Amino acid sequence: MxxxxxxxxxxxxxxxxxxxxxxxxxxxxxxxxxxxxxxxxxxxxxxxxxxxxxxxxxxxxxxxxxxxxxxxxxxxxxxxxxxxxxxxxxxxxxxxxxxxxxxHDMLYHPSDFYSFAEKHGLSVSILCTDRKGTPVPYLEIGHGSRVILLTARHHCCESTGNYEMEGIIDEYMKNPLPDSRLVAIPFIDADGVVAGDQGKNRFPHDHNRDYIDGIYPAVRAVRSIMGQGHTLAVFDLHSPWHLSGRNDKVFIVRNGTSDIEDFRLMGRCFESEITPDAMRYRTSDDIDPGVEWNVSGSQRLACGSWCGTFPGVDLSFSLETTYFGDKDDVVSQAKMVETGRCFWRGYLRYRAEKGLT
Ligand SMILES: [Zn+2]
The missing domain is CATH 2.60.40.3120 (Immunoglobulin-like)
Known part of the structure; x- marks a missing residue:
């Protein structure tokens, strides 16, 4: 052969x-x-x-x-x-x-998302059609007037967040927030996911720098969801740079749209829910606004920051999940899914500690 x-x-x-x-x-x-x-x-x-x-x-x-x-x-x-x-x-x-x-890393494709939905008895809908014709799928789970929005693949090569999205959805189904719907959009750059593009720093700007211009259909769809005014929180799931330093961790990108104390509380709550089967997460790995690449000039066009400016949105940020981890905490598909479960429980704990219903 x-x-x-x-x-x-x-x-x-x-x-x-x-x-x-x-x-x-x-x-x-x-x-x-x-x-x-x-x-x-x-x-x-x-x-x-x-x-x-x-x-x-x-x-x-x-x-x-x-x-x-x-x-x-x-x-x-x-x-x-x-x-x-x-x-x-x-x-x-x-x-x-x-x-x-x-x-390069453990890929996650639309077929994985459809299989996951089927296993959970969930029916996938189509949010819009991307510029080259790829359908942009999404799931809406639960009932209620309030929305928790999950997004991934603003940068199409960044698959780790999709595994966490599975975990968040799985845990939400067991532990929902009252009077709320979880809206999960796993492939913002759906064309790029299918084509195998890098997506990051795509010319003239990538999907996570499109919140002012709105040249990409799925970004326009997210803006429209935000415009309805019912969103409580936005969690935008990413993978960081290839490797080294903080890039070998799971970390929250703190931005200027919530009080820093809210970010600290969310980090502590997430950390306290981490199980031995999850990736390691320490809130001390979170990145503060103004540090390294996390500067307001570029971040204000990004999903997490842009969505965070809406009234009623209590938390809106990027969660970054390493591609590989390190020798003491090696990435696996199962660990990333479990990390998502821990994240959702952490968010519920955050709401409880803040006295939010
Ligand atoms: Zn990214």
């Missing part, structure tokens, strides 16, 4: 692909992102029983634990075979492994 390297699948991304019989060389395809970014995903067919090397040098966009590996684009594990300089990795295919996906 001849070996085939492909990017023709949901989320596929690689360029400069070559194969000499032993080593697959490639680079992340930056497309319309301004500057550099790190997302890549490719498929190898027909390599059963072989050991191959993968090399994207001089880029070092392999995580601490190697590539994310999947046979079906749904279940992911780490290869645990990163090169020392993380410019590549190796993989030994089992004799029957003739179709394997490799990616």
């Amino acid at each position: 001849s070996i085939e390297i492909s990017t023709v699948f949901c989320g596929g991304n690689a360029k400069d692909v070559s194969f000499d019989g032993k080593t697959v060389k490639f680079h992340p395809d930056i497309r319309d992102t301004e500057g550099d970014w790190f997302y890549w995903a490719l498929e190898v067919k027909g390599a059963g029983g072989m050991t191959l090397s993968f090399d994207m040098s001089p880029k070092s966009y392999v995580g601490y634990f190697g590539a994310a590996v999947s046979r079906d684009l749904h279940s992911w594990k780490w290869s645990d075979t990163a090169n020392a300089d993380r410019t590549g990795f190796t993989y030994t295919f089992a004799p029957d492994e003739n179709d394997v996906f490799f990616a």
Whole structure:
């Protein structure tokens, strides 16, 4: 069987692909992102029983634990075979492994969201159609006049938040907030998710810098939901930079739209609900306004900050979830989902401590 390297699948991304019989060389395809970014995903067919090397040098966009590996684009594990300089990795295919996906991180696609909804007896609706025709799905759960809004994939390569979204929805169904609906929009940049774009710093601006202009259909739909005036809280789920430092953690991006004490309280409540099966979270990892990249000039166009200016919105922020974690706290799909459950319980605790019903 001849070996085939492909990017023709949901989320596929690689360029400069070559194969000499032993080593697959490639680079992340930056497309319309301004500057550099790190997302890549490719498929190898027909390599059963072989050991191959993968090399994207001089880029070092392999995580601490190697590539994310999947046979079906749904279940992911780490290869645990990163090169020392993380410019590549190796993989030994089992004799029957003739179709394997490799990616920067544990991907999450629309089919995952539909499967999740079906398992929970929830019916997915379509919010709008993206510019290239991709449907933008959403779930509305519960009954009541008040809205809790969840969003993810303003930056289409950032899949970790989708796993947390599953956990938040799962926990909400067990522990709902009275007189409220949970509105969950998992793919704001749906075109980009399917195409396998980077999404971050997309020209002329990315989806999380679009809240003034509204050039993207799903952003306009979020603005319209906010305009109805019933929203209590907005949690916008992201993944941070590739790795290192705070990027190896779960953290809240504090902005200027809520009192700093509210952010501190939410952080303490979330931390207190973290279970051993979740990713580690410490509120001391949260980033204050004005620190590093978290400056008001760029953030005011972002979902969390923009939505936070509406009357009645008590909390509105980005939650960032690491792609890889660190050696003491390695990312898995199950841990990210559990972190979402903990987050929802933390939010309920926050409301209770503030005396909010
Ligand atoms: Zn982001």
